[in-house]
Amino acid sequence: STGDKAATADATKTTGLSKDEISNEAFKDLFPLQYNSYQKNKQDTEDTKYSGSVKRSKYDADKEPYLPILFNGYGFATEYNEDRGHIYANEDIRSVKRINDKSIGSCLTCKSTAVPQMIAEMGDGYWGGNFNTDIWPKAESMGHSPIGCSDCHDPETMDLRITRPSFTKAMEAKGVDMSNPTRNEMRSYVCAQCHVEYHFAASNSEVTFPWNNGFKPEEIYEYYEKTAKEKGFEKDFVHNVSGTPIIKAQHPDFETHMEGPHGKAGVSCADCHMPYERSDDKKKISSHWWKSPLKSMDTSCGQCHRDRELDKLKERVIDIQDTHMEALHKAEDISIEAHYYVNKMIVSKISEVKIKKAQEHVRKGQWFWDFVAAESAAGFHNPQGAMSSLKTSVEESNAAIRLATEELVKKGINLDELKGEIEKAKKAVYEEKDNFKKKEHAINSYFPAQQPPPKK
Amino acid sequence: STGDKAATADATKTTGLSKDEISNEAFKDLFPLQYNSYQKNKQDTEDTKYSGSVKRSKYDADKEPYLPILFNGYGFATEYNEDRGHIYANEDIRSVKRINDKSIGSCLTCKSTAVPQMIAEMGDGYWGGNFNTDIWPKAESMGHSPIGCSDCHDPETMDLRITRPSFTKAMEAKGVDMSNPTRNEMRSYVCAQCHVEYHFAASNSEVTFPWNNGFKPEEIYEYYEKTAKEKGFEKDFVHNVSGTPIIKAQHPDFETHMEGPHGKAGVSCADCHMPYERSDDKKKISSHWWKSPLKSMDTSCGQCHRDRELDKLKERVIDIQDTHMEALHKAEDISIEAHYYVNKMIVSKISEVKIKKAQEHVRKGQWFWDFVAAESAAGFHNPQGAMSSLKTSVEESNAAIRLATEELVKKGINLDELKGEIEKAKKAVYEEKDNFKKKEHAINSYFPAQQPPPKK
């Protein structure tokens, strides 16, 4: 087998590249097939039913139009787009309005090949450094590429490698022995450096993955409620509608996949997202065009599901995704209600204790749908697990609403009026054409903003 | 293919048995291997984590101890047991306390080999006939067997066949062409005569399957809300706690399977529940011992999943089931609350209109968890679909509670007291040792019975 061949290969054979090479172009002549494949990441013209590579706003009516309410008070209510090819990572982070003058180095962590060296050199100065004035200019001056060869490969040997220390630390905290991962594991681990939920540690702003208790949303929530709080991190932002301290979930693709049918069966990210494909001269390479596998079902799925008609298999995926997305939108809807009910509690001067309790449920309700919404496969990476998370979300948001209902009615508040106002606010957000203005309609005189004024 | 062989076989070759043969013993000498395999259905001593063949009460603490509340006012609150081998079908229906002096012929439909002839002879007289005085004695006098060879096989040719007309009617109403089913389909259809959701038609008590709109719980619910109501059927019973007209779900194994990952991939019931097995003299037969496939993973699952370690695959099944059962119990819990909240609405003389509205949500909430609880595989037959149903259940039960909360608080009712009383009632049911008495603790002076007195 090919493995044996390699085992006997001259271990000292190298590319001749410097071990610090971070430019994709340096690899071009040595690995033209992979380099050309990588260039295909530029294609951004075709969408699948729920994903794809066209850069368009997540707020679009056929996506998730109410996010400007749900993330009100945070950058994700200002600009949030469908993700696209790795090659766009630097361009996209430069242009996104989530980056402002206070943004920190950590934001560059998953976008640029300069990062590993910057971490090594600068330490905490990297994580907490100013993105616009210090970090980005430095990365540019180093001649970085967007997510590139050196992020996953050792430039001298081309071995897969982990370049983001946050990943190794987090796996070890979870109890995984990281000394000798298998090839199969590495085919997911390189992705898991970035396609994971993170937060910035309170002490030094370091990118940190919350896996001590496990990968499931409830296990990660427990981490945030205990471990993270003990270390001084308790929220990503205060919600502007309900005043709730919220944990924002970000792309837990790895976590979701690992708990799903494919992850449990030992299938790796690269199996579906980097299928072997034949290049012109008959040789097979790993596709370096990371995209929706629904665009390459023959190579991505056909290699394992030879016995199935791929059209039917695709129908099955869409089935799963339809069921998932309908449930997600329902859970988001109830979460919106919960935020507004709590807003009304605050306005109506209900006791602090009750408001806190309701906010705890709102926080949890939001976490459990957001974990699923932030994940990238519209439910496919773990159909049952994602649905279970949505079920929990619905329970928690309702618990908040039940509590609020009890207190508001006691105070003689008219709930029908409240419900009417919620519908009005939603409609105003939905109908606003300017994506940057949508968030402004989530609050109004009936529902005043609850976010504390920004610290100077 | 071997099919050709069969096609050229002498088509007139028969068993020599009468086409009306209904006794299993008549098949014994001709098909000793299958007959002996069938006898194994007697084994009822081993349980799996969530299923198995031991006859024990579903009310056991490690199963679903609160069913006597949830089905209060119906036979399922009196006696309800784990199902076991086909061979026990007659014994079990004779002894179960759900059968009373008013029970009808339809109850025998899925238990005895005498049924097809009785339907043919008696027509509506069978469906609506008195179970104890007419139907059972007649079946016995005909020399019937519990679920037997003739239920699935033509005694002359041994071809698989449909013997329960309800199935064919329902499939046609759904728009499925039943004139020429494939062999693969027949390997599920014979089971789908019985392992399905049913109700008794209002006009003639005929066993009727609600599939006009599809197999999903929401599609079947829609059938009950429209089609069935138009035909005069609107409930199985009135709930004794909440006064809600309830639709009881029964064993929708076929419906659930068909919408799940295996059903969609064309896997049939017999593939897992009747795997080919080697009998003593090295000959192979279809196992006629219907049981949990977790007891025969090597033959049941190994045929298709040869590439997986069966231990790991079993872990995966248990994973799916654990996630499922935890969610089921949560959904049941919220449904219980909803019933009691509505009881309190009635006692507190809230307006009829509001009570009706709350009951509609309770009815829906109950349907969506019961559909999943009545199904036999603890979620395995369709992991995502079952979880989605539970999510809907949680939404609906909460909608009832929210409505009740609003009205009760308006009337000045103390909800903390109500919550305390709910916990007390649950505890009383849980702690009662006598299964037949459990249901009595679900109602008390605080929560008076809401069922109308039985018609004389």
Add this chain to the structure above:
Amino acid sequence: MLKKLMRIDKKILIFGALFAGIVLSVLTAKTMAYTDSAGFCKNCHIMTPVYESFVDSTHTKLSCNDCHLPHESVAKKLVFKGKAGMGHVYYNTLGSSKIPNVFHATENSKEVINGNCISCHEKTLENVSHEAKDSCSSCHRQVPHGKGFKDENYKKPPVTGDLLENKGGY
């Protein structure tokens, strides 16, 4: 297939020569056996994955063509072999850009294979109507190639230098 061949001019000679070689080699019983064997089929590196999954299977002792050629009559076998062989050689000389990324047995192949399963396993099939599905492989999904492309190497730590060595060549 023939139409495709007609459109090609320069390389047709090479192709013809190779094809003639195969036809000729069929003339002796020895080459006949050789061209049925796993050793012959795996000559094509393209056949490596199926070869590897095959040697790891319960059917290793067989020849590829015990499954992949019809065995009812010698004539039928030769015609099929000639056609299939021509296809494989054509793809590997002239039509390499058209080689599919993932191979799937043709309808024809499937029928032939299924027939061979049945003829070998007649005994097993005697007592049971062991034909619940369209083909044997709907249940026996892993006989003999179905273990997937992930061989033992994936379960071990990666070998350093492996990717450099195989920078395009699976």
